[in-house]
Amino acid sequence: MHYRDCSCGALRSSDISRHVTLSGWIAARRDHGGVIFIDLRDRDGITQVVFRPELHPIAATAAHTLRCEDVVTLSGQVVARLPGTENKELSTGEVELVASELVILNRSEVPPFPMEERIENEDLRLKYRYLDLRRPEMTGNIRLRHRVTKIIRDDLDEHGFWEIETPILFKSTPEGARDFLVPARLVPGSFYALPQAPQQYKQLLMVSGMDRYFQIARCFRDEDLRADRQPEFTQVDIEASFTSREEIFALIETMFQKVFRAARCVEIQTPFLRLTYKEAMNRFGSDKPDMRFGMEIEDVGAIFEKTQFKVFQSALDSGGVIKALNAKGFASVTTGQIETLTEVAKNAGAKGLAFIKIENGEWKSPIVKFFSEEEKQALAAQLNIEEGDLILFGADTWETSCTALGRVRLRVAELQKIPIDREQLAFLWVIDMPLLAYSAEEKKWNAVHHPFTRPKAEDQALLDAGKFGEVRAEAYDIVLNGMELGGGSLRIHENELQTQIFKALGIDPEKQEELFGHLLKAFRYGAPPHGGIALGLDRLISLLAYESSIRDVIAFPKNNRGMELMTGAPSPADPKDLRVLSIASTVKIASQ
RNA sequence: GGAGUCGUAGCUCAAUUGGUUAGAGCACCGCCCUGUCACGGCGGGGGUUGCGGGUUCGAGUCCCGUCGACUCCGCCA
Numbered sequence: 001m002h003y004r005d006c007s008c009g010a011l012r013s014s015d016i017s018r019h020v021t022l023s024g025w026i027a028a029r030r031d032h033g034g035v036i037f038i039d040l041r042d043r044d045g046i047t048q049v050v051f052r053p054e055l056h057p058i059a060a061t062a063a064h065t066l067r068c069e070d071v072v073t074l075s076g077q078v079v080a081r082l083p084g085t086e087n088k089e090l091s092t093g094e095v096e097l098v099a100s101e102l103v104i105l106n107r108s109e110v111p112p113f114p115m116e117e118r119i120e121n122e123d124l125r126l127k128y129r130y131l132d133l134r135r136p137e138m139t140g141n142i143r144l145r146h147r148v149t150k151i152i153r154d155d156l157d158e159h160g161f162w163e164i165e166t167p168i169l170f171k172s173t174p175e176g177a178r179d180f181l182v183p184a185r186l187v188p189g190s191f192y193a194l195p196q197a198p199q200q201y202k203q204l205l206m207v208s209g210m211d212r213y214f215q216i217a218r219c220f221r222d223e224d225l226r227a228d229r230q231p232e233f234t235q236v237d238i239e240a241s242f243t244s245r246e247e248i249f250a251l252i253e254t255m256f257q258k259v260f261r262a263a264r265c266v267e268i269q270t271p272f273l274r275l276t277y278k279e280a281m282n283r284f285g286s287d288k289p290d291m292r293f294g295m296e297i298e299d300v301g302a303i304f305e306k307t308q309f310k311v312f313q314s315a316l317d318s319g320g321v322i323k324a325l326n327a328k329g330f331a332s333v334t335t336g337q338i339e340t341l342t343e344v345a346k347n348a349g350a351k352g353l354a355f356i357k358i359e360n361g362e363w364k365s366p367i368v369k370f371f372s373e374e375e376k377q378a379l380a381a382q383l384n385i386e387e388g389d390l391i392l393f394g395a396d397t398w399e400t401s402c403t404a405l406g407r408v409r410l411r412v413a414e415l416q417k418i419p420i421d422r423e424q425l426a427f428l429w430v431i432d433m434p435l436l437a438y439s440a441e442e443k444k445w446n447a448v449h450h451p452f453t454r455p456k457a458e459d460q461a462l463l464d465a466g467k468f469g470e471v472r473a474e475a476y477d478i479v480l481n482g483m484e485l486g487g488g489s490l491r492i493h494e495n496e497l498q499t500q501i502f503k504a505l506g507i508d509p510e511k512q513e514e515l516f517g518h519l520l521k522a523f524r525y526g527a528p529p530h531g532g533i534a535l536g537l538d539r540l541i542s543l544l545a546y547e548s549s550i551r552d553v554i555a556f557p558k559n560n561r562g563m564e565l566m567t568g569a570p571s572p573a574d575p576k577d578l579r580v581l582s583i584a585s586t587v588k589i590a591s592q
Numbered sequence: 593g594g595a596g597u598c599g600u601a602g603c604u605c606a607a608u609u610g611g612u613u614a615g616a617g618c619a620c621c622g623c624c625c626u627g628u629c630a631c632g633g634c635g636g637g638g639g640u641u642g643c644g645g646g647u648u649c650g651a652g653u654c655c656c657g658u659c660g661a662c663u664c665c666g667c668c669a
Binding site for chain 2 (some may be wrong): 030031037039046052066068082089090110111112113114117120121122123140175176177178196222223226229315343346347366406446448450451452453559560
């Protein structure tokens with residue numbers, strides 16, 4: 001059986017008079033009783049096929065029975081369309097195929113949803129994902145993903161990186177996200193963990209002298225899901241020896257130039273803007289600021305040094321700060337919206353959200369009566385206050401004030417419907433992240449990035465002195481339009497320093513040996529300085545495809561509860577299988 | 593674990609203040625139709641309004657519960 005000479009998106013006027021064979025799916029039929037038109041679709045496009053009963057009666061009779069999504073092979077002559085009937089919407093719109101032969105390979109039942117339009121019912125799409133992926137929009141996303149991945153592979157290859165696979169069955173570690181566990185049949189009572197990232201293996205590859213490694217790596221984290229979070233997702237994982245932050249930045253910037261050139265036909269400006277973590281928090285209240293609009297946060301503590309307003313005074317007295325945000329032209333805010341914004345601030349840990357509306361030349365606010373004339377003037381000058389503005393305050397610890405106003409800033413932009421050009425690309429490196437953060441809940445210090453991140457050399461003294469909160473890391477995140485696209489760091493390659501960090505994290509020497517002995521030992525056998533980065537491939541592709549959910553750029557994603565609706569995974573295990581694995585379920589299943 | 597939005601035909605949606613037999617477009621089935629590309633015309637089938645309970649003379653609509661989806665917070669080294 002000869003199925004095809006070319007795809008359904010290939011024929012042009014230069015092919016006129018050729019006799020060709022095509023295979024594909026019936027996308028549409030327009031049956032006029034006599035002449036019949038069929039749109040034949042495959043992943044590359046659509047070709048119009050015409051059945052003419054006076055020329056090919058057998059094929060035409062059979063064509064009356066065709067229905068959407070039937071799979072067929074067609075042969076015939078390529079002809080120019082009649083003048084005036086060309087279709088500019090189609091790449092093949094100049095020509096059509098006059099079918100002389102039709103073979104029906106597989107009939108389709110009536111599909112549960114149409115292939116042409118956008119479908120709202122995501123459950124249904126996921127249940128029939130193989131049909132959903134036939135929709136040109138989804139086919140386009142999958143094609144884009146392939147192309148971008150190939151560009152990344154080629155680019156890294158050109159830069160001397162080797163693609164190396166690392167194990168999927170790994171070891172459970174206490175730090176970080178919840179692990180997916182896999183029972184080890186051959187070692188009863190023991191479990192593998194699926195890797196949250198290939199972090200330790202890639203560092204060990206550097207010790208091996210592999211020098212430059214990358215992997216399009218599947219990562220697994222058993223945490224709650226979001227529009228941009230799946231339990232398994234893909235990272236472009238990169239590590240290099242004898243490298244520097246500048247080298248990593250240049251590598252990624254060049255790669256993104258190629259990616260955006262191919263996917264968006266745009267030239268992005270490099271080098272990307274850089275902000276320290278501290279500056280990002282101070283100005284935007286976020287470690288992944290959306291720089292597509294202004295509305296920056298200001299520190300107004302100096303103005304209120306001698307304030308009569310108790311809330312401000314007590315914030316300052318306890319070592320905190322007073323931050324303010326000018327929502328330009330938003331004095332029209334409704335009471336309900338103020339409530340919403342207050343809720344947002346409270347969710348971020350603030351005790352409340354003070355505000356001033358400037359309307360009819362008057363400062364309307366429950367707190368303004370506590371302000372002196374000098375304070376008002378200074379505030380007006382620093383925040384450039386004008387008629388119609390809305391001023392919002394955060395008075396708390398530095399971190400809480402920044403975070404609260406950062407979230408308020410995003411919500412205000414949403415409420416104000418600040419217009420954002422969907423082509424706009426605000427790239428940013430956030431650098432000098434803190435190395436450690438104290439968890440009040442666990443009463444211990446945790447790694448902000450991961451425990452293998454190198455502290456900045458100039459902060460070594462702070463680390464030695466136990467001032468963990470002040471130590472900065474050789475870590476960096478790449479941020480685009482308020483979305484974290486990836487992050488990385490220079491790593492620790494010295495046994496002593498790594499031991500010191502583990503100790504700071506509250507991991508005693510015995511536990512260190514048990515959990516990370518392999519790494520500590522490797523660092524005693526000539527470990528090169530190294531560093532790297534990991535990019536979230538799903539997020540990058542969804543951004544390139546203008547999709548708001550990464551589910552739309554993953555062939556077979558899981559829903560909010562981690563279920564894959566097409567196959568029904570996860571599903572109960574047979575008790576016999578569990579016995580072989582030496583495990584028992586604590587859940588009773590009704591049917592058993 | 594918490595908050596919000598939603599759930600009506602295969603799909604996308606409508607249904608006034610609680611009021612007749614829950615409608616429309618597309619899809620589907622039948623007949624007709626020789627240049628369409630949202631083909632057209634005539635006719636037809638299709639509903640446990642997610643599920644359970646309550647209020648009421650009467651519930652798609654109001655109340656309570658429950659299930660599910662999505663978005664956000666927590667969580668995500």
